[in-house]
Amino acid sequence: MSFSRLLVTFSLMMMMAISNEPFTLAHKEEYKIYGFPYSASTWRVLAVLHEKGLSYYPITVNLRTGEQKKPSFLSINPFGQVPVLLDGHLKLTESRAISLYIESAHRSRGTKLLNHKNYKKMGIETMWMYIESFEFDPPATTLTFEQAIKPMTGLKTDYKVVNETEPQLEKVLDIYEERLKNSRFLAGNRFTLADLFHLPNIEYLMNTTTKRLFESRPNVHRWVAKIMARPAWRKACDANAWYDEMEN
């Protein structure tokens, strides 16, 4: 690196330190995010952006009016889902894949959410990410849908489904409880994407009676409190932050 580039880098770092604000990319360099500020999957990606101290250009897709299923949006994501990330000509869907992409592109910036240099640690992190996808997410999403999403759209919670699904989540949480006895976070003693991926469902479920399944397990409870309190997460699920970003 030449001296002049070093100087520029140093000046930028000083500006960030003085303003106490994340370094804002020029608009053309920012990620564009198609999303909705009440969508749990959108929150997942926003949490990663905030952990990394990255700004973004938000494009609202109104899930309440079904905009995600209209031809104009289906041409962007044929699966009819948000979030979608645009990075120049690259378009990515699936919130977990987008999260991994942002973390890989900015691995040494902000919170380090994965251990890129140690493939064994990365193996453990990847395992816990897939445990979230295949063990935690299915019962958690069903419980979120029944108790949080359905009431928001005027539909009735099916308590038979809730009662059948809670024991499935309990089995998973029993294993988490055991794991978190000896580990501060799921993949080790550092917060990683494996923890972050759980947040959207947990945020919803802590406002339902399913909350007791988390609170009755002391190590799970400690973990949930810790990850939910992260400033990046609080900002990710704050709809005002999304609309503020639109105005910038």
Add this chain to the structure above:
Amino acid sequence: MSFSRLLVTFSLMMMMAISNEPFTLAHKEEYKIYGFPYSASTWRVLAVLHEKGLSYYPITVNLRTGEQKKPSFLSINPFGQVPVLLDGHLKLTESRAISLYIESAHRSRGTKLLNHKNYKKMGIETMWMYIESFEFDPPATTLTFEQAIKPMTGLKTDYKVVNETEPQLEKVLDIYEERLKNSRFLAGNRFTLADLFHLPNIEYLMNTTTKRLFESRPNVHRWVAKIMARPAWRKACDANAWYDEMEN
């Protein structure tokens, strides 16, 4: 690298070239795989090992007698599932996580199943891996369970479930058909883990009436034929190969 180490490496390469056999690790250096030779998830990991030309030490967990739910195995994987990989003291579960781990540890060996050097290409590959997990796998697993697993265990297929699930799979395959018009494989023109992850369910479904959903879409059909024919895959789902490996 010292000259003597270079010489050893060169000699090993020559031995591999002469014998035309994959380089066999000493037993203590081999991966140990807890699995079952009729388990679709076990096949996923074996396919990666064969693509990489790696031998392994198989430990059979008999799913037919429910060995995976007995305390001796639950102490290895509390989720009661195969496969499990042991690499020295490291233990990994979740077939997709194990696959990613093996690929990362041996990135320049055998078939290159991911683009580690280009984070944008890796982003597209990761997206298609997650599309498999969240879009393809749920209906495909339900259809496999109803039509292939249930009959094997003496249970009756619920055709109501089959009829309700097939349209979900069709929606996914319509999107794949469009994608595969312009791309030889899902994530681009090279075979990657994103394609490989689909194989276990496809292998089962091509022996059911759901086969027609794949065959009626020309580009999907071409893709399915191509990935199913890979020698590494044929070996992965050949139970004899598992038992042969046990005898070595």
